[in-house]
Amino acid sequence: MSVALIGLPGSGKTTVGRQLARRLQLPFVDSDHEIEIRIGCSIREFFEREGEVRFRDIEEEVLDTLTQAPAKVVSTGGGSVLRAANRQHLRERGRVVYLKSTPEELFRRLRHDTNRPLLQVADPLLKLKNLFAERDPLYREVAHFVLETGRPSVSTLVNMIMMQLELSAHQNKG
């Protein structure tokens, strides 16, 4: 069964997803990366040229494909939960882990980053606070497990996810 990681930009979906895939011996796929292959340019460029709605259409198609067999670890784009179709595909077709981070923590991590289009604004911390307010309820709705990313290292987070997955596999059997 596939595992999808969801959360705000910078919450660690790609970093944690890669290590988790290694542990589970499953292929790792980053949906943003798949989208960039498909559009033939960076997401940032595409956002500027074609706008967000076109981007979300392509994201929906890519997620529909990635949530189907074969099993894999999927690190999703931060906005993947905005569309109901994506929420349904993610939740019903696999296990979903929400990497929950505070806006302040993300701001510290991403201050110097220029690749995340939504954060190229005058006040990125305010933007992160707004994104959190809008999306945290959606992430929680979709997730089977929620992990706070504040203190744990990446490898601790991976261990915690492994434990949750094993626990839920046992519960499903019993």
Ligand SMILES: Nc1ncnc2c1ncn2[C@@H]1O[C@H](COP(=O)(O)OP(=O)(O)OP(=O)(O)O)[C@@H](O)[C@H]1O
């Ligand atoms: N648990 C953690 N503790 C400390 N730093 C972390 C942790 N997880 C990720 N990071 C760091 O935060 C930054 C963002 O991580 P990453 O690129 O994996 O986030 P993401 O969720 O994939 O972001 P995006 O949605 O924009 O693709 C990276 O520099 C990464 O090394």
Ligand SMILES: O=C(O)C1=C[C@@H](O)[C@@H](O)[C@H](O)C1
């Ligand atoms: O949070 C978002 O809406 C986004 C996050 C990135 O992962 C990309 O998917 C894109 O930049 C949009």
Ligand SMILES: [Mg+2]
């Ligand atoms: Mg990523």
